[in-house]
Amino acid sequence: MNAVEFTDIWEKYRLKFSVNGKAVWEELWALKEINFSVQKGEVFGVIGQNGAGKTTLLKLIAGMLMPDRGEVKVSGRVSTLMELGAGFNPEFTGKENIVINSRIYGISEGEVLEQKIAEIVAFSGLGKFINAPMKYYSQGMYARLAFGLAIYVDPDILLIDDVLAVGDEEAQRNCNKKIFELKGSGKTIIIVSHDMRMINKLCDRAILLDKGSIKKSGAASMVVPYYLDMVGDKNGIAVLESGGLRAVFNNGRLSFSCANDFITKGEGGYFSFFDRSINNRVPSFNLTWQIKSVLSDRIIAEGVSYDGAFSQVWQLRLEDNCLEWLVETKGRSPKDPNLNFALPSQFNKWVTLSENGSFPAFIYKIKWQELGQNNFPEGVLGVISDPPNGGLPALIFEAPGEDSMLKVFNSGFDEDSRVVQAGALENGSIRMNIRVFASHDDFNVFMGKKKESFFLKQEEERQRVLAEEQRERQRVLAEEQRERQRVLAESNITSGALTLFVDGGTKSLKILTKKGELTKGRGLFSVFFTQKKWFYPHDGTWQLERVSSAELKLTIDYQPLNLKMFWNVTASVKDELDFKIEMEIGDGAVIVNQDLILEFSDSFISWQTENEEGAFAAGRYVNDVAPIRLKDSKTNRIILRSRADNPCRLFFGLIPGLKKHIISIFKRRINELEFSTVNFSSIIAKGDQAFRPGKYTVFEGKIGFGEEIKLEKTDTSAGNISLKRGQLELIFDQGKARLFFKNKELTSGLSMFSSLRSSGFWLDSYQAVWDICSKKGDKITVHGHWPNIPVSQKWQLELSDKNTINWKINMDIFGELDLDLAQVNIMLSPGYKSWEVPGVNSGRFLDEYTDNYDILPFRFWYGPAGPEGMEVRGSLPGVSFKSLLDNEGFRKIIENSDYIYGARLIQYQKSKFNALTLDSRLFFEGLIQINE
C-alpha cells in the first residue's frame, strides 16, 4: 500500500527579479513531471543539490503546498520536521507549545497528552527548560524538542528535512537511533539529507532530484553514487560512456557504473599519498581539479594541491569493456602513493591466475583489513559476486608492470566495501586497468586465456630454469669429477696392486685394488674411548700430506681433546703398505680403549690366523653384531681369503712382539648391509689408562695383497718364561701357564688361567697384560693387569718338586668393582677320560662339547670345596688339583669346555664377595700334582 503517491506533479513558482529597479517576473518550475510512490513502512530518501526541489516535494507531501498539476495522494497522518522552530510560538513555554501542537495532531488533553509530554521531555533532555519560554532555547534544544514532538505524536508518515544536522553529536546520534526505531516499527519516513552516509544507512529507496526532475530512483545505495557524481565543482566533472559503462570523474574521484549498477562504492576510485608536510595521507579529492580535455573516449584532468607544490594528472580512457586509469604526479614526489578502488561488498570472491578465495567477513568498524593475499601473477586480479548478484558484473583488475604491488582490503563495515589498491611503478606513475564483464562466462573465458598464457609462460620459465639447473648440475658434476680425480691422485698411495685412498669427503680410508674397493662401510679406521665416548675418525679434522708417491701422512686433529692421531703410510715392498699410527696427547688423557678396525666386503669368505681358521659365516646377531669365537685371540695377524675361484688374499697384521692386542672377528649389520670386520683392540690395563702428554705409537703394521701370501708361524716364545724340574715343565705365556710332562702337553686351550666375571662379562687372565717380575730358581712371579676393571693379580708359580706345582694368586682391587665370580681354572687335554673327587664322587667325561659352559650334561660335577682335591685320569699322566686354603666361599666344578677348546676343565669358583673394598689379599693357593 502506498503511503505517498505522486502522479505527474508539476509545481511552479513565479519569481520577481528586480533588475535596476525594474521588476521582471519569471516563472520557474520547481518540480517537473514527478512520479513516484512511497510504500507504507518504507524509509525513503530524497537527495539532490540545493534548489533541486527537495523541500518543495516534502511540502507537497505535508500539504503545505498544492501542486499546480497532477495529484498528490497521502494516506495517513503526517508529521513534519522541516524548518527549525516552525509551529512553535517563541513566547510560549516548551510545554505549552507541545500542548498546542499536540492539539493540532489531534491529541486532546488527558492522560495520553500527559504521557506524551513526559516522553518528549525525556527524549529531548530539556529538563526544567521545558517550562521556559522557547525564545530562550538554543538551536539544539529547539531541534530536539521539534524532533521529539514530531515523533511522539505518533504519525503515520514522518517527513524530515535535513534538520538533523543541527545539534551536537549525541543529539544527532539519539535522533538517528530513534529513526531506526521508527523504521523498525513500520512508520513511513521520508528524509531529505545531504548526508549520503545517513541516506545509505537509513533509506530503502531514494530518488535523486536535479533541477526539479527525478534523475534517478531506486535502491538508495544505487542512487547515492549518482548524486556523488553530480556534486562538486563543475570544472572538475567529466563523464565517459561506452556501451553500458559509465565512468564519471568528479574532482579527484572516479565512479564507475555498468548498466546502472555501480561498481564503485563510497569514495570510489581515488589516489592517495602521504604528505610529509602535514604528516597525513591526502586523498586526490582534496586537490583542486580542472578538466584539461574531454574526448569521446578519454578524459585528462589535472589536480593541484592547495599550495600548488604538488600536482597530478589523471588520464582515463574507456574503450570497449576496459577502463584505463593512469595517474602521473608532478612536483614534490609523493611518498607511498597508491590508487584505491572501492567496490560494493556484494563482490565476495577474488580470483588470481594461481589462486582464488572469498573475502572474509568485516571485522573492524572503520579500519581497513588487508587480506594478506600478495601474490598476483601478471598483476591480474578478478573480482566477482558469487552467486551472481543482480546486474553486478565481474571485474578484472590489471596493474601492469614488473612489480604490480596489488593489494586487497576489506574496508570497515561502516564503508562496507572491498578495496583494490595498486602501488606506484618505478617512475612514480600508477596504472590500473579495470575490465568489466557483464557475464561471468566472458569473465571466465578471459581469465582462462590469461591463466593459460601465464601457465605457458610459467612453464617456459620453469623449463628454462630447469635447463639452466641441468647445465649447472652438469657443470658441478664435471667439476666434482675433476676434483675427485685430482683428489684421488693426490690422496692415495699405491704399492703394486694395492692402493690406499684417503677419502676426505667421508673421512675414511679405503683399500682398493685395480678390480675395485676391498673395504666397505667405514674402511680402515682407528677409534678410541675416552671421556665416556667413542671417538671416530670423522670426529676430527683431517689434514693430508702426500710426502711422496710412496709416503702419505694423515693428521686427524680431535680439537676439543687436544689430541692428534698421525697416520703414516708408506709403500716399501711391492703389494704391501706399512702403516704406523701415532697419537699425540696434549693435555694428558685417559684412554680406556683403542682399536684398529678394518671393515671389508663379503668378497672375503674365510679367515686365517696363526692358530686357527674359519669362515665368515653369519652367526647369531646380538645387537647387530655376530662375533666369531676364537680359540686364541692374542694374535697379531690375519689373512682374509676371498672365494676359491679368486685366489687373492689380504694380509692385515701388526708388528709381532707387541702382544698387547686382542683380535676379534665379527660380522656387523647396518641397515641390512653386512660387513665383515676385523678388530685389533689394544689391551690397556687399568693402571696404564692415564696417558701423560706426549706422543705414543698406537698401532704399527702392514697390509699386503697377493696370491702368495702365507701366514708363517712366528716364534711365540718371545715374552714367554718357562720353568723346568725333572720331567715337569711349565711355560707361562701371557696369562696362561701350560704344563708339560715328559714333553707331552697335559693342558689344552687356555691351560692354567684365572677368570673374573664383572657385571656379567667374563675377562680371562690371558686378556690381561702381564709383567714378569722375577724368576728365582724354580719360582716365577708374574703380575697381570686386567684391562677395563680395576683388578690386578700377582701369580707365584713354583715347581715345589718334580711332580708338584704350587700356584698362589694374590688379587689387588684398587677401585670400585662389581665382581660376580672369580675362578681359578685348569684346562686339560681331552685325553683325560675320567674324574674323581676322592671320597665324594667320580665319573667319566663325555666327548661332546657345547656352545656354552654351565650346561648340565657337560658339567659333570660341582660341589663345595672341601679339603679333598679334584683328580683326572686318562691316557696322560693323572692330574690332581687341590686348594690349600680353607676355601670359604669356593666351590669345585668339573666340566667340559666349549667346542672351540674341546678340553676338560676343572676349577675353583668363588661367588660370594662380601665387601669389595680396596684391598690386596691372597685369593687362592693350590697344588697341582702330576701322578705318573
Place this chain on the structure above:
Amino acid sequence: MIRERLKRDYLQRRTLYDMSLKQLKEKYAGFKFGIWWAVITPVILAASINFVFSSVFKIAMQNYTLFVLAGILPWFFFNNALTEATESFIVNSAILRQGIFPREFIPLSSVLANLLNFAIGLIILLPFFMLLHPKIILLLPLLLILIACHFVFTLGLGVLCSGLGVYLRDLKQFLSIIFMFWFWITPVFYSVEMVDKRFQWLCLWNPLTYYINAYQNILFKNTAPSTQEMLLIFACSLASLAIGFGAFFKIEPGLLKRI
C-alpha cells in the same frame, strides 16, 4: 476533496476552538479592562453618536442610543472580523509551516474570535434592550438565526479577504477606507426610511443593510423581519460563502507559495 477537508477540520475542531479563544484573549491580553472592551468600545461610540445626532443634529428618536447600539454591535463584528481575517495568513504564517494544520482555520478563527467578542457584548447589553421591550426574549431564536447568517456572510468575505490579503498586502489599507465609506452607507445610526429616496439605492444595494436592519428590528423595534428580508439575508450569506470559498480554493495553491 472538500469532504475530506471538512472531515479533517471536524477532527481538529479543538484546535479551532483553541485558536479562536486565543485570538480573543490576545485581543485584550494585557489590558486592564479585559473583556469589557467588547462592550466599552461600542457603548462609547454609541454614546458619542447619540451626542452628535441628538444634541447637535437634533434627531428626534426615542432611545436613540439603544438604536445605534443595536446596529453598531454587529457592524463592529463585521468590521473587525474582516480586518483581522485579511491579515490572518500573514500574521499566522509560522503556524502554517506546521504542515498538518488546516489552513481554513486561520480566517475562520479570526471570524470566530470576533463572533465571540460580539456575543459577549450582546449578552451584556441585552438586558437594556429587554428593559425597552421585555418581549424580545421571544424573538431570540430568530436573533440566533440572524447571527448565524451574519457569521456565514462575514466568513465568506473573510476567507476571500484572507486569500486576497496574501496577494495584495495593502488590501488592509484599502479595507479601512472601504469600511469608512461602508459605515456611512450602512444604516447604523439612521434608518433607511430617513434616507432621501434618491440615495436609497445606495443602501439597498448594500447587503449589510439588510442584516443591520434585521438586528435593529429585532432588538430595538421588537419586530420580526419579514420573510422576504430573511430569505434575502439567507441568499446573501450563501452567496458570500460560495464566492469566498470558491475564490479561496482557486487561489490557494498560489497563496501557499507566497507565504
